[in-house]
Each structure stands twice: as structure tokens, then as C-alpha cells.
Amino acid sequence: MKHENGTVTAEALPFSTAFPALLLMTALFYVNFMARISLAPLLPAIEHDLGFSHGESGALFLLVSAGYFITVIFSGCISSRIKHRGTIIFSALFLGLILLGIALSSSLLVLRAGMFLVGASAGFYLPSGIATLTSLINARDWGKAIAIHELAPNLGFVTVPIVCEILLIQLSWRGIIGLLGIISIAIGIAFIFLGKGGNFYGQAPSLAASRTLFSVPAFWIMVALFGLGITGSLGIFSMLPLYLVAERGIEREWANTLIAFSRLSGLFMAFVSGWVNDRLGPRKTLVGVMGFSGLSTLCLAVVPEKLLVVLLFVQPAAAVCFFPPAFTALARVGPPATRNISVSYTVPLGFLFGGGLAPIAIGTMGDIWSFSLGIGLFGLLILCGIMLAARLKLSSPETKPENR
Numbered sequence: 001m002k003h004e005n006g007t008v009t010a011e012a013l014p015f016s017t018a019f020p021a022l023l024l025m026t027a028l029f030y031v032n033f034m035a036r037i038s039l040a041p042l043l044p045a046i047e048h049d050l051g052f053s054h055g056e057s058g059a060l061f062l063l064v065s066a067g068y069f070i071t072v073i074f075s076g077c078i079s080s081r082i083k084h085r086g087t088i089i090f091s092a093l094f095l096g097l098i099l100l101g102i103a104l105s106s107s108l109l110v111l112r113a114g115m116f117l118v119g120a121s122a123g124f125y126l127p128s129g130i131a132t133l134t135s136l137i138n139a140r141d142w143g144k145a146i147a148i149h150e151l152a153p154n155l156g157f158v159t160v161p162i163v164c165e166i167l168l169i170q171l172s173w174r175g176i177i178g179l180l181g182i183i184s185i186a187i188g189i190a191f192i193f194l195g196k197g198g199n200f201y202g203q204a205p206s207l208a209a210s211r212t213l214f215s216v217p218a219f220w221i222m223v224a225l226f227g228l229g230i231t232g233s234l235g236i237f238s239m240l241p242l243y244l245v246a247e248r249g250i251e252r253e254w255a256n257t258l259i260a261f262s263r264l265s266g267l268f269m270a271f272v273s274g275w276v277n278d279r280l281g282p283r284k285t286l287v288g289v290m291g292f293s294g295l296s297t298l299c300l301a302v303v304p305e306k307l308l309v310v311l312l313f314v315q316p317a318a319a320v321c322f323f324p325p326a327f328t329a330l331a332r333v334g335p336p337a338t339r340n341i342s343v344s345y346t347v348p349l350g351f352l353f354g355g356g357l358a359p360i361a362i363g364t365m366g367d368i369w370s371f372s373l374g375i376g377l378f379g380l381l382i383l384c385g386i387m388l389a390a391r392l393k394l395s396s397p398e399t400k401p402e403n404r
Contacts, residue, residue: 015141021196022137022148025129028092028195029152031187032122034160035095035180036064036355037153039115040238041164041256042173044245049173050108059363060115061238065356067119072348075127076341079202084128088198091124092188099181103174127343132198134331140278142331147274147324154266154320157237161260165253209341218333219342221388222326225286226350228385229322231378232293234351235358236300236315242363243371248308258312265317273321282329283392289325290385292318298379301372332394 039046039060079087098121102114129149137145167176203209213219237259244255277285296315303311333342358378365374 015137015144018136018145022133022145024191024195025088025133025197026149026152028088028187028191029125029129029149030156031180031184032091032095032125033153033156035099035118035184036068036122037156037234037237038160038164038176038180039064041161041241041259042168042176043241044252045168045173046111050111059360060112061359062356063112063116064119065352067116067121068123068355069119069348069352071120071123072127072351073344074205075124076202076204076344078124079128079131080204081201083199083201084132085195085198087124087128087202088132088195089188089191091121091128092184092191094124095121096181096183096185096188097121099177099184103178103181105174123348126347127341128198128202130327130331130343131202135200136197142328143274143278143324144271146327147270150270150274150320150323150327151267153233153323154263154270157233157263157266157316157320158260161241161256165256165260203341205341205344210345213333213342213345216333218329218392218394219346221392222330222333222342222346223349224388225290225322225326225385226346227353228290228350228382228388229293229319229326230350230354231358232297232319232322232354232382233316235354235362235378236297236319236375238355238359239362239366239371239374242366243375246366247371248305258309262312263316263320265313266320269317269320270324274324277325277328282325282332283389283394285325286322286329286389286392287386289318289321290382290389293322294379294381294383294385296379297382298376301374301376301379329392329394 043060075087078090082090095118098114098117102111102118105111105114133145133149134142164176167179171179240259241252241255244250244258245252250258273285273289276288293315296311296318300308300311300315330342330346333346362371362374362378365371365377
């Protein structure tokens with residue numbers, strides 16, 4: 001069947017049939033996410049090598065977020081010309097080349113420019129990835145499919161601290177960044193030959209499409225919720241090694257080990273969240289998740305030493321539950337034709353706040369007052385997300401996505 005734009009649609013696939021393609025997309029997302037968070041466990045070593053402050057360290061995350069912000073918004077300009085499939089491949093290859101460039105550099109200026117470009121190259125993936133995923137799989141299975149896709153960042157949170165700590169025995173932080181660049185190029189080439197889906201054009205941001213989306217109140221609520229949700233996961237994770245080492249007095253090796261194992265719960269909590277989402281719906285699920293995540297983040301900042309390890313495991317388990325219902329809700333904001341644009345606007349704005357401004361704010365408070373104050377204040381902000389989630393009004397799920 002052809003649409004007016006000339007693209008051909010096909011019936012959405014059953015979950016079991018689309019599963020292999022979903023796994024490959026999850027692997028791509030995993031490498032993409034690793035590139036963005038590998039800075040966190042390497043930060044103590046980078047600080048020691050280049051000699052800058054906690055606030056300057058947090059600023060590196062802001063640079064990643066700024067690059068990500070720009071390209072996720074304008075990724076539709078690329079996918080509208082080379083299709084979603086081409087955009088996914090371009091993102092992986094470009095990201096690998098940038099990481100190799102950082103590995104060959106030796107100055108703080110190049111590191112700053114490189115981290116901006118890491119965010120920029122990684123940002124092309126997600127809108128095309130979500131558009132491809134939701135076009136391949138029946139709408140009734142989106143919760144489970146997105147939960148599997150979200151294994152990528154959850155597995156990244158678990159493995160990156162441990163892998164970096166092991167590799168630091170033999171490699172410098174530059175060597176680790178270079179190795180990651182080679183892996184990104186390899187997985188991009190693998191998708192060229194083995195990947196499925198995405199053989200349709202995206203929609204470039206336009207005044208008419210943007211006006212349609214901006215007129216939907218649920219869109220702005222989702223922007224705020226993504227900012228808070230990403231703060232609870234990536235924002236806290238980014239500064240947690242420095243918090244544990246500099247303020248709680250924990251050795252770097254033990255801190256990274258604790259952080260890695262504390263993320264193991266995310267591997268199954270995302271499935272729990274997806275299962276609950278498919279039964280209760282995204283609005284009710286998000287209300288519960290924002291309360292759970294905000295309270296655990298607040299407690300992480302104030303608990304005594306003997307309870308700190310417990311909260312290190314509870315907080316990420318709560319934070320990771322945000323994404324399956326959030327992406328399901330985002331797919332039901334506005335008409336189906338604006339689906340990739342809603343991701344292109346919502347995710348970067350949320351990432352700029354949660355993955356950029358939040359770490360730099362926590363780091364600056366760590367320099368002036370304490371990391372605990374910064375983490376606690378953001379915990380209170382996340383709790384406010386309960387009121388936002390309760391006001392969400394979403395459209396019915398589309399069972400036959402357009403332009404597949």
C-alpha cells in the first residue's frame with residue numbers, strides 16, 4: 001500500500017518474528033550509549049591526568065548533551081533524505097570516527113570538542129531507532145519491545161564501569177576511548193549487512209509539523225518528564241563516581257564496582273516496567289515511577305554510610321523504570337506522522353537538562369557546598385514529576401504505523 005509521499009507500508013510484525021531485528025538494534029543502541037557514558041567511570045583518571053575541577057568535569061557532560069541536543073532535533077533532516085536505515089548506519093560510523101579522533105588527541109581543548117561531537121554523532125540514532133522499532137512491531141507489543149531496546153542503556157550502566165576499570169589496568173583512558181570507536185564502526189558495518197527495517201523516510205522538522213506538535217499539552221509534559229527521568233538515571237550516574245570518591249571517601253575501584261553491580265537490577269526492572277505499562281497504561285505507570293525514583297534519589301543524598309550501599313541499588317532500579325512507559329507515552333503524543341519529530345524534540349531537551357545541566361549543577365554544588373545537596377535537590381524535582389504525569393492525556397495507540 002502506498003501513501004501520498006510515495007513510501008510503502010507493510011503490516012507490523014508479531015513480536016517473535018521481529019525479535020532478531022530488535023536484538024541487533026539493541027546492540028547498536030548499546031554501543032551508542034556506551035560512547036556517551038564511558039566518560040563517567042574514566043572521569044577520576046581524566047581529572048588526574050589533565051588537572052581540572054569537578055565543575056569542569058561536569059561541563060564535559062554538558063558538551064555531550066549540547067551535541068546530542070542539536071542532532072536529535074535535526075535528525076529528521078538526515079532521515080528525510082537517506083531514510084531511517086541510512087541514518088542509523090551513519091550515526092554508528094560517524095561516532096566511531098570521532099572516538100578514534102579523541103583517542104589520538106592530547107589536549108583538553110580537543111577533548112571538549114570531541115565530547116561535543118560524540119553527543120552530536122550519537123544523537124542521530126534514537127529518533128530513527130524508535131521510528132524503525134515502532135514500525136516493525138505491533139502496537140500492543142511496544143511496551144515489551146521498548147523494554148528490550150532499553151536493555152542497551154541498562155546493560156551499559158552495568159558493564160561500562162567494570163569494563164573501564166578492568167581496561168585501565170592495561171590501557172590509558174585514551175586507549176579505552178579508541179577501542180570503543182573501533183567497536184562502533186564494526187557494529188555499524190554489521191547493521192549494513194544484517195539489519196532490517198527503517199527503509200522509509202523520516203519527516204524533517206517543519207513549521208507546520210512543529211506547530212501541530214507544540215499545540216499538544218502532553219508534548220510539553222513529556223519534555224519535562226524526560227528531563228526529570230534522565231536526571232534520575234544518566235544525570236545521577238554521571239556524577240556518582242565523584243560523589244562516592246570525593247565526598248563519601250570510597251576508593252575509585254570499589255566505587256566503580258558498586259556502581260556497576262547496582263545497575264544489574266535495570267536488566268529486569270525495565271521488563272517489569274514494560275509489563276506494568278502494557279497492563280496499566282503509561283500514565284499510571286509514570287506516576288508510580290516518578291514517585292519511586294524521586295524518593296530514592298533524595299534518600300541517596302541523605303542516608304548514613306551503613307545504608308548507602310542499599311540506596312546505591314534501589315535508586316537505579318527505580319530510575320530505569322521510567323523509559324518503557326515514557327517512550328510508549330511519547331509514541332501516543334500527537335498524530336502518527338509526527339512520531340519521529342516528537343522524539344527528536346523531547347529526548348534532546350530532556351537530555352540537555354538531565355544529562356548536561358544536572359551533572360554540571362551537581363558538580364558545581366560539590367565544589368561550593370556538597371554533592372549531597374545537589375543530588376537531594378534533584379530528588380525533590382523528580383518527585384514533582386508525579387503531578388506532571390497525572391495530567392497526561394494521550395491518544396489511542398496506532399496499530400498500523402505509517403511510512404513503514
